[in-house]
Amino acid sequence: MNITNYNERSWAIDVIQEITKWADQRSVMVKRAGGETTVNTGTGSLFPDVLLYGDKNTLSNILQGWELKFPDTPLTDQELIKNARKKADIFGVNSFLVWNVKSAALYIINDKGNHEILHTWDNLNYVTKREHVKQYKNEWTDMLHNILSDISDYFNNGTIRSASIIDSITGNGISNFILGNTDQVAQQLEEKAQVDGDFFDDVNIWWLESRREYLGEKDPWIPLARIILISWTNKLIFGHLLKGFREEANEFNNITGDITVKEAVEKITSISEKCDFWNIFRPSLGEYLIPDTAWRGLVKFNDLLTRLRLEEVDQSLLQDLLRNTVFRSQRKAAGQFSTPRSLATLLASLTIKDKSSNVIDPCCGTGTIARASYDIKLNAGISNKDSLESTWASDKFAFPIQMATLALTSPDNMGEVIPIFREDATQLQPNMLVNLYDPFDGNILSKQLPKFKNITSNLPFVQQEDLKKLNPTIINDINSTISNIAEEKLMLNPRSDLYAYIPFSLWSLLEDGGRFGLIISNSWLSTNWGGDFRSLLNRFFHIESIITSGNSRWFKEADVVANIIILIKKDRKAVKLNNPETDEETSFVTLKENIEELVRDDDGKIDYTNANHLSSIIRTQTEVNDNNLMISSYSKEEITMAKNLGLGLNSLFANTKWLATVSNKMVRVNTLFDSIRGVRKGWDKMFYPTSEHGIESEYIKPVLLNSKSIKYLDTQATSDAFCCDVTKDELNQLGHTGALNWINTFEKGVNNTGVPLPKSIHSTKKERWYQMLPNQLAEIVIGINPGDRLFFAKLDKLSFINQRLSGLSRKDPDTNLDLCHALLNSVVGLFYIEALGFGRGLGALDLRSTDLKERFFMLNPNLLDQQQSNKILSKFQALKKRPILPIIQELNHTDREEFDNAVLESYGILHLKDDIKKSLITLYNIRTSVNK
Structure with a gap:
């Protein structure tokens, strides 16, 4: 080659050859080199000029990327360093090298994410011109050998590290590069929705069902943009993996240069027609709406995949690559309720008793539960083919279908039909035709949906407010289904969330005696609509077990506490007669250890022996209390008794069988007291003024604003409430300018959303807008x-x-207020506080005013004589003199012990004290464990 034609690309090719030659003669970590050796297409490249590999024949171990420049580019050039750093991040390595022939610098990326020089080489300062590079080949080759020797030492002593191809392709570097264009995509989506009503409607329907997955987002554009970019990334990765199995997939190499989004979609559609995997390759909502900059990034990524030759990935690594692709997608785009693998494994293990039987996840999301069911079958010795054929999944939207197909795809089943299809779960019926796809020619295979022995699912978190917008007919349709099966008019409470409807919608899809394992929010345990839901569940199913976490939330990114429920389907005759088995029991299970520790081994891998052992204990309702879990089993009669005493199901996670002895000593609080709702007016600044308000005293009443300010059991309202029940004209006539000016100050104001205060402030027909x-x-x-x-x-x-x-x-002023106050604060009263509510995701107890009004029971003060009352009040004085303590400290305080002894002894139930305390502490610990 003529020296004048010798360019940077020519030099890079020579460097790569020299590195490989050097490595062949030595036993070092660097085994060979590759790099960017093709002509630049104009879209740029994510591939370094030189890439060092730690494997001789595969790409499975990537060591380091180098950027090469001729001597006329200074080594301190910021664009050169920035480019090299970007590629290091993309490949997931913690070092990179820049070299301009005369000198080289090795950079390391520290734990804080900053890059700094680790080593420099300045051997050839006399090489200053481009034409010198070819001339001084021997000299720069010697320098190259020095660089390689020093770098090998750094690898050997652990200063710099390599990355597997799995980490490179599915790690944060690639995701961050692709998702860096999220804002641009979101803007284009929003602009499209402004002019395309059909697209706007499609996005709204998706958002109504999905927005609780993205609680930090106020509108759909950013989440949808992420999904689109991740969906494209998944298609490209899977397309290159498919090249190892189908020659037609080599067309993915041609998604390069100036190809448009439309042309790429057409090309992928053509590939899918020949190779199937339509569930992965099908267009998703908004997929075409990618601005040019974001699309060029995806094309660059595809060029990178082409050069990495993923089709040559070892079979042993292929499944890990697929699994990590799914995990990356869950982490980046799948929302906050993507089912963790350990939770999915436990759910599948609990549900599937007959490992050879059919199972379906009708709301499959990212496919974690379907994959767990498949793996449970494989672990039991069922063949790959039979396991796949008996594991079904469906979802309403395209992106979850793509994710679930990726999750169920493995090297062992590449040629098999994957029974995943797109459909709304509420529309599924046995024998309905669904579309699967032939793995050889991509043709549609219409198949009848069988009845299933198992259904497993993490049901959608859609609140009833959104349910009516999402599907206005679903409530009537499913209530009609419920009534038809029961042969009498029945219906769910109108305030029920979506997940309450789905078990009844899917009832006909399940075989008689079939098992339904579902994950739902704990909100049903202690709400009025939840009570109706439970009653209907009991009619259509045997509730075998309810499982909760007593050690941290299962969904780390969401402030939601979830339960597993295992149901067994009753036949139509049993539903009609509503005649439950007398020995039917429900076990309430608390997992006391983190679910990851219960289901995984010491190396972090799923341990099916552990999962199956745990499932066997729960299914047999073996009452245990050890370090792993706690089980309390209750008959229908015992559950009914708890309900009649106002308690929700959440109270039964503790052993509360002592209630049978106490029940005749209790009275509803509402027989003695009226329940007072805290005042809600909607604009505290007006109704709770500061001390400088200037309002006349007759319009100021004492108000207590919150419980945090309460330090003692006897308290007082120290804040002011504006309480005016006269007209502005009357105020003017009376000369009460303080109140009048106060009203006028707010009359022209607006709330936080711009609504005028006279319209936004909560008031009744009997009240003026400013009245309280x-x-x-x-x-x-x-x-x-x-x-x-x-x-x-x-x-x-x-x-x-x-x-x-x-x-x-008090309803009756003669009721002994001090005695009632004492009894409400007894250990029984404190138990009721904890037992009536349900835990929120951040550990607070949700206790509504309606609970106090309708469901709260207390020890009956009318059963006490004067001597007993006096003794209780005497012991209560000590508690009133000191600050209120956190509950665990409170229960163990000496004066508290003496007070509770006096109360329980007066009612003849002192022997139950330890049981009552234990129940209270158990429920408190379960509630607060979410913060672990």
């Missing part, structure tokens, strides 16, 4: 979201309470 009537005053208060302090506080006089509180006011 003094007809809801409390004597005793409780916070509606207690944390670690459980108590009822007594106010020194009737007072307003804010919406963050609930209150009680």
Whole structure:
């Protein structure tokens, strides 16, 4: 080659050859080199000029990337360093080298993410011109050998590290590069929706069902943009893997240069027609709407995959690459309720007793549960083919179908039909035709949907407010289905979330005696609609077990506490007669250890022996109390008794069988007290003024704003409430300018969304917009979201309470308020506080004012004589003199022990004290464990 034609690309080719020659003669970590050796297409490249590999014949171990320049580019050139660093991030390695012939610098990326020079070489300072490079080949070759020797030492001592091709392709580097264009894609999606009503409607329907998965997002554009970019990434990765199995997939190499999005979609569609995997390759919502910059990034990524030759990945690594692709997608785009693999494994293990039987996940999401079911079958010795044929999945949207297909694809089943299809779960019926795809020619295979022995699913988290917008007919349709099966008019509570409807919608798809394992929010355990849901579940299914976590949330990114429920289908005759088996029991199971530790081994791999052992204990309802789990089993009669005493199902995770002895000593609180709702007006700045308000005293009432300010069991309202029940004209006539000016200050104001305050402030027909009537005053208060302090506080006089509180006011002024206050704060009263609510995702207790009004029971003060009352009140004085303590400290405090002894002894139930305390502590620990 003529020296004048010798360019940087020519030099890079020579460097690669010299590295490989040097490595062949030595036993070092560097085995060979590759790099960017093709003509630049104009889209740029993500491939370094030189890439060092740690394997001689495969690409499985990537060591380091080098960027090469001729001497006229200084080694400190920021664009050169930036380019090299970007490629190091993409490949997931912690070092890179820049070399301009005369000198070289090795950079390391430290733990803080900053890059810094680790080593430099300045051997050839006399090489200053481009034409010198070919002339001084021997000299730069010697320098190259020095560089390689030094770099090998750094690898050997662990200073710099390599990356597997799996880490490179599925790690944060690639994801960050692709998702760096999210904002641009989101903007284009939003602009399209402004002019395309059909697209706007499609996005709205998707968002109504999916927005709770993305609680930090106020609109759909960013989440949808991420999904589109990740979906494209998945298609490209899988397309290059498919080249190892189907020659037609080599067309993916031609998604390069100036190809447009439309041309690429057409090319992929053509490939899918020949190779199938339509569930992976099908266009998804908004897929075409990618601006040019973002699309060029995807084309660059495809060029990178072409050069990495993924089709040559060793079979042993292929499944890991597929699994990591799915995991990366879950992490980056699948929302907050993507089912963790350990949770999916436990759910599948609990549900599937007959490992050879059919199972379906009708809301498959990312496919984790379907994959877990498949793996459970394989682990039991079922063949790959039979395991795949008996593992079905479906979803309403395209992206989950793509993810689930990737999750179920493995080197062992590449030629098999994967029974995944797109359909709304509420529309599934046995014998309906669904579309699968032939793996050889991609043709549609219409197949009848069988009845299933097992259904497993993490049901969608869609609230009833969105349900009516998402599917206006679903409520009537499923209520009609329920009534038809039962042969009498039945219906779910209108406030039910979507997940309450799906078990009844899918009832006909399940074989009689079949098992339904589902993951749902815990909100049903202690709500009115949840009680109706449970009653209907009991009619259509045997509720075999309800499992909760007693050690951290299962969904780490979401402030939601979830349960597993295992149901067994009753036949139509049993549903009609509503005649439950007398020995039917439900086990309430608390996992005391982190689910990851229970289901995985010491190396972090799924341990099916552990999962199956745990499932066997739960399924047989073996009452145990060890380090791993706690089980309490209840008959229908015992559950009914708890319900009649106002308790929700969440209380039964503790052993509460002592209630049978206590029940005749209890009375509903609403027989003695009126329940007071905290005042909600919608603009606290107006109704709870500061001390500088200037309002006349007759319009100011005491108000208690929150429970955090309450330090003692006796308390007082120290804040002001504006309470005016006269007209502005009357205020003017009276000369009460303070109140009048206060009203005028807010009359022209707006709320946080721009709505005028006179319209936005909550009021009734009897009230003026600025009125807060003094007809809801409390004597005793409780916070509606207690944390670690459980108590009822007594106010020194009737007072307003804010919406963050609930209150009680005596029906009969002769009721002994002090005695009731004491009994409400007994260990039985504190148990009721904990047992009536349900835990929120951040550990607070959700206790509504309706719970206090309708479901709260207390020890009956009318059963006590004067001597017993006096003794209780005497012991209660000590508690009132000191600050309220966190519940665990409170229960173990000496004066508390003496007080509870006096109360329980008076009712003849002192022997139950330890049981009651244990129940309370158990429920408290379960609630607060979500923060671990």
